[in-house]
Amino acid sequence: MIKSHPSEELLRAFVSGELPPALALCVSAHVDMCRLCQREVKQIEQELAASIEHQNNDSADIQVSDDLTAMMAAIIDSEPAPVEQPSLVAERHKAKHIRWQDNKFLLPRALQRQIAEQPELVTGDSWFQLGKLWRGRLAEHQQWRTSFYYIEQGGEIPEHTHKGREITLVLSGSFVDGDEVYQEGDFIYRDGAHTHKPGASVSEDCLCFTAVEAPLHFTSGATRLLNPIGKLLY
Numbered sequence: 001m002i003k004s005h006p007s008e009e010l011l012r013a014f015v016s017g018e019l020p021p022a023l024a025l026c027v028s029a030h031v032d033m034c035r036l037c038q039r040e041v042k043q044i045e046q047e048l049a050a051s052i053e054h055q056n057n058d059s060a061d062i063q064v065s066d067d068l069t070a071m072m073a074a075i076i077d078s079e080p081a082p083v084e085q086p087s088l089v090a091e092r093h094k095a096k097h098i099r100w101q102d103n104k105f106l107l108p109r110a111l112q113r114q115i116a117e118q119p120e121l122v123t124g125d126s127w128f129q130l131g132k133l134w135r136g137r138l139a140e141h142q143q144w145r146t147s148f149y150y151i152e153q154g155g156e157i158p159e160h161t162h163k164g165r166e167i168t169l170v171l172s173g174s175f176v177d178g179d180e181v182y183q184e185g186d187f188i189y190r191d192g193a194h195t196h197k198p199g200a201s202v203s204e205d206c207l208c209f210t211a212v213e214a215p216l217h218f219t220s221g222a223t224r225l226l227n228p229i230g231k232l233l234y
Contacts (some may be wrong), residue, residue: 002034002185010189011037015044022144022211025110026167026187029209032108033185097187098136098207100124100150105172107205114138114146125154131155141211149208151175156199157216164213166190168198173206175199195219 006014006027013019014027031037096112097104099122107115118138120126127134127148132155143164148171151157156176160178168175168188175182177198180190190196200206 001183002036002187004182004188005034005037006030006187006189008040011040012044013098015041020142020144022141022146023125023165023167024167025114025141025146026209026211028110030169030185030187032110032143034187054118083113098124100207107171111171111209128150129152135189141227144211147211148196149210151200151206151208153200153205154202156175156197158218159195159197160216160218161195162212162214163217165211166193166213167211169209171207171209173199173204175206175208211232 010023010027014024014031014102017024019027031041049151095104096109096115098115099105101124115121121136121138124134124136127136127150132152134150136150138148139144140146166189168177168182170182170184170186170188172184175186175188175198177188177196181201
């Protein structure tokens with residue numbers, strides 16, 4: 001069961017088109033996986049449409065184009081994207097997944113579009129390895145970096161903090177961060193106020209999607225020596 005979601009503020013900014021592309025991609029992928037956030041996004045869309053209609057009725061100076069009116073009508077009438085069973089997703093999208101050794105991981109639709117543009121990410125063969133962690137990096141989104149991370153059970157990222165925001169979306173397995181254990185679909189927001197040492201659980205591997213706004217800043221022991229080359233992990 002998904003227990004960690006984007007804040008209402010983030011969802012409203014997502015619907016309004018105000019988020020950086022990388023952050024919007026993370027929110028969109030989570031919404032693909034989460035019925036609760038699908039309903040909340042639809043409600044925000046309806047509120048936005050009603051607000052625009054109200055402004056149009058109250059002011060003759062505000063002219064809403066036919067195209068925008070049609071778009072808002074489509075938003076109101078549309079149903080939230082259903083959370084489909086994996087077998088149905090595989091059939092409809094021709095198995096848009098990441099293959100790792102003998103395993104296949106189906107992706108949210110927002111991320112399926114990304115790997116369609118970067119087919120080299122479909123297998124882990126081209127990913128960068130560091131210990132029990134593998135990274136497959138997507139194209140850059142302005143100053144943000146987005147990546148898939150595959151972490152073997154018991155693997156972890158050394159203790160660090162951030163000079164910007166970091167989003168982690170769990171795609172498969174379980175992800176441990178401090179005393180919290182996150183499961184498939186959980187959306188985890190961190191920034192400079194957090195110092196943590198996240199990783200996979202000791203019982204299963206984990207596949208995540210991440211977006212980071214700035215290089216990690218390592219805070220413990222010998223890993224602090226990595227800070228001058230932190231951009232290699234960014």
